[in-house]
Amino acid sequence: MAINWYPGHMVVAQRKAEEALGSVDVVIEVLDARCPAATCNPVIDAMRVARQRPALKVINKIDLADPVVTQQWLDYFNAQEGVTAIGLSCKKAGESGRVLPAAKLLAPHRGVPQSDGLTPRFRVMMMGVPNVGKSTLINALLNRRIAGVGDEPAVTKLIKRYELADGTWLHDTPGLMWPKIALETDGLLLAASHLVGVNAYIDEEVANYLGEVLLERYPEALTARYGLDADETDGPGVIEAIAKRRGFRIKGGSPDYEKAAVTLLNDYRGGLLGRITLETPATRAAQLAALAERTAALTQALAEKAALDAAAKAQ
Numbered sequence: 001m002a003i004n005w006y007p008g009h010m011v012v013a014q015r016k017a018e019e020a021l022g023s024v025d026v027v028i029e030v031l032d033a034r035c036p037a038a039t040c041n042p043v044i045d046a047m048r049v050a051r052q053r054p055a056l057k058v059i060n061k062i063d064l065a066d067p068v069v070t071q072q073w074l075d076y077f078n079a080q081e082g083v084t085a086i087g088l089s090c091k092k093a094g095e096s097g098r099v100l101p102a103a104k105l106l107a108p109h110r111g112v113p114q115s116d117g118l119t120p121r122f123r124v125m126m127m128g129v130p131n132v133g134k135s136t137l138i139n140a141l142l143n144r145r146i147a148g149v150g151d152e153p154a155v156t157k158l159i160k161r162y163e164l165a166d167g168t169w170l171h172d173t174p175g176l177m178w179p180k181i182a183l184e185t186d187g188l189l190l191a192a193s194h195l196v197g198v199n200a201y202i203d204e205e206v207a208n209y210l211g212e213v214l215l216e217r218y219p220e221a222l223t224a225r226y227g228l229d230a231d232e233t234d235g236p237g238v239i240e241a242i243a244k245r246r247g248f249r250i251k252g253g254s255p256d257y258e259k260a261a262v263t264l265l266n267d268y269r270g271g272l273l274g275r276i277t278l279e280t281p282a283t284r285a286a287q288l289a290a291l292a293e294r295t296a297a298l299t300q301a302l303a304e305k306a307a308l309d310a311a312a313k314a315q
């Protein structure tokens, strides 16, 4: 199932963000530590690179993620040109204090008095996919609950500017998706992590994939929470086993897969399965290689068909 969620307000928001980029110094791109690469919006990267703005990638929600894998992602992003990455949890007091000093290092000319006596104001813009914690980070930096937050994708609908006591401008932006997600599994990771609108996917399909990833990467978490046997073989098997263990049944007595799927999604989202990261730099590289192979095979098949059509026409 391909998940694509690109509601109308995002088209407008993207255009406005593109305009606003011209007058900010650093883009703070907020990512979700449970799926950091899937939460990298390629359109945001392209906009930022076109405007030659440096990026501070903030891997947020590390309280929910596997600390070993978070370190792997920090190393991965820090190796990228024009990018600095830090990990934090907005839910932990004081952790956001590292954000602005790290961002300032990327624009050393700003906020420093010039020879004409003027001090150029430091301006940052929070960007990222929906529900990753952009507004929560703004509130943490302001030390006030002023930006609207909520555990629903697309809470912030308009760009808003906030000012810190030292004159720094913080722009909050609506979460942005992009028109076509190249890796189908990225859409599933985003949906599992509650980062896309609920109307864009079917819980059971997403939970089947989540079950498959958990079975592969964190089988012990499934055993601890649901008492699953190690011999479950696939995602649907995990959902079926949860329904059986918990006694979820629909009228007539068959297993209630829907209820089991929602249970798994909510438990993962709420951190009840422990600290989990659904992708690593290695799993990502393997998926990208497989995608490249599929694309090459498709291109070749199309070229062969075009050659056959041309030969048939020539006869």
Ligand SMILES: Nc1nc2c(ncn2[C@@H]2O[C@H](COP(=O)(O)OP(=O)(O)OP(=O)(O)O)[C@@H](O)[C@H]2O)c(=O)[nH]1
Binding pocket: 060, 061, 062, 063, 064, 088, 089, 090, 091, 092, 128, 129, 130, 131, 132, 133, 134, 135, 136, 137, 148, 149, 150, 151, 152, 153, 154, 155, 156, 157, 173, 174, 175, 176
């Ligand atoms: N566990 C955990 N939850 C967090 C963290 N940061 C934010 N959240 C939660 O994530 C949810 C989304 O936060 P928001 O700040 O509204 O996200 P946003 O990126 O502004 O979302 P949109 O405006 O919809 O694009 C809220 O329920 C927050 O409480 C974190 O570090 N850890």
Ligand SMILES: [Mg+2]
Binding pocket: 134, 135, 136, 148, 149, 155, 156, 172, 173, 174, 175
């Ligand atoms: Mg917001």
